[in-house]
Amino acid sequence: MNLRDVILNCNQYIDSDEFMNMVFVKKQNNKFESNSEATVLKLTFEEMEMNLRDIANSKCPGFDYFLEMNIVQDFYAEIQNSKEYNSDDERVKRIIYYAEFDA
Numbered sequence: 001m002n003l004r005d006v007i008l009n010c011n012q013y014i015d016s017d018e019f020m021n022m023v024f025v026k027k028q029n030n031k032f033e034s035n036s037e038a039t040v041l042k043l044t045f046e047e048m049e050m051n052l053r054d055i056a057n058s059k060c061p062g063f064d065y066f067l068e069m070n071i072v073q074d075f076y077a078e079i080q081n082s083k084e085y086n087s088d089d090e091r092v093k094r095i096i097y098y099a100e101f102d103a
């Protein structure tokens with residue numbers, strides 16, 4: 001699965017009282033790219049208190065923390081109807097930019 005797919009299908013992930021979904025991505029040339037390999041981990045709240053780098057190293061080596069899925073969902077919903085981001089590619093690029101520079 002790549003990052004673009006994760007972002008565009010973000011609403012299929014639902015958090016519960018027991019876990020939260022978090023996105024981890026394998027960077028390309030030290031950057032998140034829409035075609036970067038991505039995974040979504042269901043983490044317990046106890047695991048979320050751990051260092052995110054330690055979680056990545058143990059559950060998905062070579063991947064870096066991207067964002068919590070609920071943040072991706074909220075941001076995607078906010079820009080989905082924006083005239084500034086008319087295409088899926090523009091929306092994906094905006095969320096990647098947010099993760100790299102604003103989060």
